[in-house]
Amino acid sequence: MSENRVVDEMEHLEKLGDYLVVRGNKALNGEITVRGAKNFVSKCMVAALLGKTPSVLKNVPDIRDVQVVSDLLRLHGCKVDYAPKEGIIHIDATNISHGEVADVSTLAGSSRIPILFCGPLLHRLGEAFIPSLGGCDIGGRPIDFHFDALRKFGAVIAKEKNGIHITAPTGLKGTKIRLPYPSVGATEQVLLTAVCASGKTELSNAAVEPEILNEIDVLQKMGALITIDTDRVIHIEGVSDMKGFAHTALTDRIEVASWASAALSTYGDIFISGAKQSHMTTFLNVFRKVGGEFDIRDEGIRFYYPGGKLRSIPLETDVHPGFMTDWQQPFAVALTQVHGLSIVHETVYEQRFDFTKALCRMGASIQLYKECLGSRTCRFEERNFRHSAVIAGPTKLHGANILVPDLRGGFSHIVAAVTAVGESKVYGISLINRGYESFTEKLLALGADIG
Numbered sequence: 001m002s003e004n005r006v007v008d009e010m011e012h013l014e015k016l017g018d019y020l021v022v023r024g025n026k027a028l029n030g031e032i033t034v035r036g037a038k039n040f041v042s043k044c045m046v047a048a049l050l051g052k053t054p055s056v057l058k059n060v061p062d063i064r065d066v067q068v069v070s071d072l073l074r075l076h077g078c079k080v081d082y083a084p085k086e087g088i089i090h091i092d093a094t095n096i097s098h099g100e101v102a103d104v105s106t107l108a109g110s111s112r113i114p115i116l117f118c119g120p121l122l123h124r125l126g127e128a129f130i131p132s133l134g135g136c137d138i139g140g141r142p143i144d145f146h147f148d149a150l151r152k153f154g155a156v157i158a159k160e161k162n163g164i165h166i167t168a169p170t171g172l173k174g175t176k177i178r179l180p181y182p183s184v185g186a187t188e189q190v191l192l193t194a195v196c197a198s199g200k201t202e203l204s205n206a207a208v209e210p211e212i213l214n215e216i217d218v219l220q221k222m223g224a225l226i227t228i229d230t231d232r233v234i235h236i237e238g239v240s241d242m243k244g245f246a247h248t249a250l251t252d253r254i255e256v257a258s259w260a261s262a263a264l265s266t267y268g269d270i271f272i273s274g275a276k277q278s279h280m281t282t283f284l285n286v287f288r289k290v291g292g293e294f295d296i297r298d299e300g301i302r303f304y305y306p307g308g309k310l311r312s313i314p315l316e317t318d319v320h321p322g323f324m325t326d327w328q329q330p331f332a333v334a335l336t337q338v339h340g341l342s343i344v345h346e347t348v349y350e351q352r353f354d355f356t357k358a359l360c361r362m363g364a365s366i367q368l369y370k371e372c373l374g375s376r377t378c379r380f381e382e383r384n385f386r387h388s389a390v391i392a393g394p395t396k397l398h399g400a401n402i403l404v405p406d407l408r409g410g411f412s413h414i415v416a417a418v419t420a421v422g423e424s425k426v427y428g429i430s431l432i433n434r435g436y437e438s439f440t441e442k443l444l445a446l447g448a449d450i451g
């Protein structure tokens with residue numbers, strides 16, 4: 001976004017009151033709780049569409065994505081009952097029906113979840129309408145893998161004015177699919193379609209993120225037959241009927257890493273109740289390598305600055321079990337506080353460094369490069385995208401007026417504002433509510449000076 005448009009947008013958000021004033025240079029100390037993973041809960045809610053009996057999901061965070069998917073499910077005839085305080089959602093998809101095309105489009109808004117409705121709606125209703133997709137602006141975010149996979153199952157996809165109309169005139173049949181890249185969404189698309197397709201499906205080069213393995217647990221509870229093989233291969237035997245499930249969502253490891261990054265950037269000490277070691281191994285290694293420390297307990301993980309010089313590192317994002325791309329943005333703020341040159345090579349999204357512009361305005365020293373600066377070349381090598389960053393530190397950040405560019409970039413802006421000396425105004429914070437439950441309350445609980 002050009003500087004002029006940023007200023008216009010900030011003026012607009014000022015009128016709407018969509019901003020947060022942060023008086024920084026405060027160590028964040030205290031305890032917070034992180035509940036279920038946004039990127040699991042939303043998909044699990046879609047899986048409930050396959051069940052002919054009611055489902056119940058626990059540990060559901062009160063975030064906007066949950067509201068959006070709840071409304072989309074209601075639009076398709078599901079009964080959805082969410083108790084935010086308890087974090088329990090009941091979904092009854094016994095009598096689902098077609099949603100009004102225009103309503104689906106309006107409700108979906110900036111969410112990318114509707115693309116995952118394809119398989120379940122084809123199975124239950126014989127057709128699906130999927131509106132044009134939104135989502136964070138962090139790269140092209142194509143959906144070609146999804147469509148190629150659906151076609152292999154026998155789906156027919158017709159582009160219409162406001163989206164896509166999908167049918168399966170001869171039914172959905174199991175097939176062999178090799179993903180060009182281990183895409184999270186495309187793996188979920190295949191799983192949600194294959195579970196009830198006739199015959200066997202073999203999916204290779206699948207994503208195996210903990211959220212996906214958790215979704216496989218849910219589908220198994222619903223009656224699916226799924227085997228996880230070695231080397232990213234998943235076998236699915238189609239079944240004719242699925243029932244509802246009862247499940248507890250795994251903790252949001254992106255939110256945990258975001259708050260851990262805030263603890264390090266501000267030289268603070270945060271205990272995150274609900275954090276789980278097993279989903280965070282790679283993050284914990286990196287956190288320790290730069291000089292942060294953590295204590296792992298049954299109830300959660302304490303992340304803290306133990307004193308001494310923080311050390312620079314080379315870092316490369318990757319699919320699981322690599323360092324998550326969603327951890328990269330908040331963690332980059334912590335890297336502005338370490339001594340020396342850190343290199344960050346983003347290999348999942350081609351344009352995930354836009355947020356660094358604001359950090360530079362706040363005093364950070366970050367240079368972007370088109371070259372792959374990591375230990376290996378990635379898909380973006382020849383494509384002219386500035387997907388590597390060199391961060392020189394430590395730099396004293398100072399307060400500024402900044403605009404939230406996307407969900408994780410937005411959280412990184414909050415972390416930068418809390419770290420910076422002086423006052424910042426962070427515009428567009430409503431976007432952060434999409435994926436961070438009660439983040440202003442949590443900031444206050446940790447001693448941030450906000451208003």
Ligand code: EPZ
Binds near residue numbers: 039184207348349407
């Ligand atoms: C999911 O997005 C998450 N979103 C993202 O989190 C996360 O960053 C990403 O997985 C990777 O972990 C949700 O779960 C809702 P992908 P998804 O398909 O599934 C390319 C957040 O902030 N690709 O794994 O959309 C794509 O362009 C969000 O919570 C194709 O080329 O990601 C990207 O380069 C942001 N064609 C790469 O694959 C396709 O058809 C990985 O994308 C699909 C993907």
